[in-house]
Amino acid sequence: MIATTTTTALHVEGVVKTFGRTRAVDGVSLTEAQGVIGLLGPNGAGKTTLLRMLATVLAPDAGDLRVLGLDPARADERVEIRRRLGYLPQNPGLYPGFTPFDLVDYVAILKEHTDPTWRRDETRRVLEAVGLEDVMHRKIRTLSGGMKQRVALAAAMLGSPELLVLDEPATGLDPEQRLQLRSLLSASRTVVMSTHNISEVAALCQRVYVVFHGAVHFSGSPADLAGLAAERVWEDDQQDPRAIRSWLTATGTFRHLGDPPAGAAVVDPTLDDGYLLLARRQPGR
Template identity: 45%
Template sequence: MTAPNVTLTGLTVTYRRGQVRALDGVDLRLPTGMVGLLGPNGAGKTTLMRVLTGVLHPTDGTVSVDGTELTSRARRRQVKAATGYLPQELGLYPDLTARQFLDYMALLKGLIDRRARRARIREVLDLVALGDVAHRKLKTYSGGMKRRVGIAQAILNDPRLLIVDEPTVGLDPEERLRFRGLLATLAGDRTVLLSTHIVDDIVQTCPNVVVIEHGSIAFQGPVGDLAARAQDMVWHVTVPPGAPAPDLPTVNVTPGVAGTTYRVISPTAPGADAQRVEATVEDGYLTLMHALDPANAPEPGSDEPSRLTR
């Protein structure tokens, strides 16, 4: 299978006769392997995925998947045939077995030959570790098992581009780990775009990440580079019981007997007792969302407080 080449140039999508820009001049190249997609609600992630799957035609710009530009209906159909998609909410038929459901989906994907179709269904069921329970009705499956059925239908056509949207939401820790391993296995020489709000899913599986905000690309590159955005700006601040929380971007809060410890982002030490800690990808993401920059820190000895700038 040829490694994909997914390129977006000047991609723009508008709604309401141009009054709303869901995507605004996006330039993006998705490398082979796992790529994480982060961004707040309404940032444009879903619109981007719909364009990549060929469901939505952009207002302006070009999209190329494996050398094929999505410039016509025929070419969009060609790309859709080589793309797998697992939406956040996949409609399953509860009274069908997993094997029956996949047989139906395979027919929709154009796998007409019965012998080849059944062989492929057995293959993907074994790949997602559901071969032994393929005879059971989907209504008897757990949430994690249903997600695995979802990924099975997405890879029936052996896609060069696989897009998954919030696949681990609501899963228990063991099933989440299983799903992460499955996605990493599937990456190989294809591109897997993982859209999620769970930063740890990206940290554990994706060497590269894209951050989208207000319809534009705020960051694209290695996950380590995103963590580096917060280097020397992450602090632990402990406040006594009853004291107000720091008025700073806060990554997490840990209550304790002596007080509450806040993990905060600030270009300068937010207090005399603040302890600087190593930056993580989540810290880098929050830094990016708040447009916090060490260059905005006050001069040494200044009484001016740290501030956020947009």
């Protein structure tokens, strides 16, 4: 096994990935040691491509990439990275004729776990952790979409990996399962996850990177992202046409984003407000 003394889970410097004429990832840099890190951005922003590079599925065209202190461009170090990370892709390919138990046990074999007793116990542990103990011996083809997502999540969590790379992990989960997912991820050492759900970032992440057009346009804490809209959010009984965005809240008042008029009832910004303001600064918005 290759030894490493670094505590940096992810080091990405100027990474680029191009498909034809499309630059999906355009000079992304980030360095993180541990915690839950969120990638936030619209469809097509490059989040999935970046995660695939972190999971060693794709190689960058340019830039420097280190995962768990190792270089995925080197074959031996790439194998070692894969032993030590768990990956949930956006569209996990599950064998429909397998049971959840069979599938997770198979992933354990691929990760070179040769002790059948350990594999059996660990497979049961992760399936129970995601709430699939009652269906672990049913065929995957008979399961709901949310159950299939949890099978893939259990496979990613196998062996308590040092790094979890998760692409939209809450897809298909009901509210109770989303809360359970938060509990599972908060106990993990290092997680990098993409999401469209701003509430998941607020609840889970210590750091957030906002990605537009393949590039990082913000990095910081969720509170820092909300702070971008400080003094720029107000509420009123009437909709204000001067606002750049406005919407009716559950309490029946209108929430506005922009430059508040004199005397406006300015309120504390949320993560949604900061993200919307940042999105408005992008070309074409």
